[in-house]
Amino acid sequence: MNQTLSPAQLAAYFDRIGYVAPDRKSQQATSETLHALHRLHPQTIPFENLDSLLGRTPSLDLASVFAKLVSARRGGYCYEHNLLFRAVLDTLGFETTGLAARVLWNDPAAMAPRTHMMLLVETPDDTWLADVGFGSMTLSAPLQFDAGRQQATPHEPFRLDLIERGDFMLQVKLGDTWRPIYRFDLEPQFPSDYAIANHYVSTYxxxxxxxxxxxxxxxxxxxxxxxxxxxxxxxxxxxxxxxxxxxxxxxxxxxxxxxxxxxxxxxxxxxxxxxxxxxxxx
Structure with a gap:
């Protein structure tokens, strides 16, 4: 069962990212709401790994993530960002699925373990890839789940490609070059999957x-x-x-x-x- 926020927590999150709903529809599970939240979240809540660098494994229970990223006005890495973002979306009535990816950004030839978290999000009109926690190349807008098509964002163009064995690859266009970011499939991930990956990346x-x-x-x-x-x-x-x-x-x-x-x-x-x-x- 997905986790949700209380009305007070949701209001505090909106205040944290500077989201002001212009009308009641703006707090419903629409693509417009998804785009607005996805744009504001990474502008306000930074990606950071201070805890793991100082020898602490970040806690992934929702109360701890909320206390750190919202109440304490800290940042976090992918699990923290996307767990919080998922709870916000679930509270608003979106259908979300947690996914995991093999990072290619610094070593595109490697078959790295699945250590990155992102989200598949359903709206009444489409399916989207949402990811507010990929450090230096975090998406500033969700991407339609439409393989092979270049998609504009407020920053660089991105695209999803279908590759071998049914995996997908997220790529970004920098200048005239497409660079791979990560590869993934659509197998749903569970809290235990993220707990193992979180322990690995914060202690290995x-x-x-x-x-x-x-x-x-x-x-x-x-x-x-x-x-x-x-x-x-x-x-x-x-x-x-x-x-x-x-x-x-x-x-x-x-x-x-x-x-x-x-x-x-x-x-x-x-x-x-x-x-x-x-x-x-x-």
Missing amino acids: PDSIFVNHLVVARVVPGERQTLYDMTLTQRGETESRRELANPAELRSVLQDVFGLTLAGNKADALVERIARVSTSITS
Whole structure:
């Protein structure tokens, strides 16, 4: 049974992402509502892996995810984002199915394990792929489940291709080149599936989320990404900035991504990043 939010929680989520329903229809399970929520969520709630980098496995029960992403105004990674987004959609009456994908973004030749979560969403007029938690290439709009067709979003064009063995591949067009993001099938996933994958990506020694800081947000006209101490802002032009110390990291996390760090977390993050970098180069 899918989980839903209380009226107070739904109102708090709407406030968190800045969604103001213009009329009663805007809180119904329509494609217009789906597009509006999918646009606002990744603009406001950043992708981030602070917990796993600091040695903690994020909890995936809905109460904990809501407390972190909404009440504490933090971010999270794919499971947290898409579990919360699914609960919102289910509360509004959408039909949703949790899926899992093999990530190809950094290594398109690999057959990686299924460690990414996204959603299949049904509306009265169509079927959609929704994904508000893929870091630097998070969708800024849901995609119609229509294989082979280029689809516009507020940012880059995307497409779904049907490939071997009934799998689908999500691709993004960057310049004149189509780049693979992930491959998946339509087998429904259950909380136990995500619990195993969540444990793996937050504890496996070679996991990117154990070894590198990854923070991302997609805002109108621009993608913002922090990878370790490198801040990249890409829109019509691209800029890169190397952060020099914990104070600069704390400032970027707060001023660019809207994250407030308590205590000495910025110092701990920089120490962890430096320790990993030293081990790689030595």
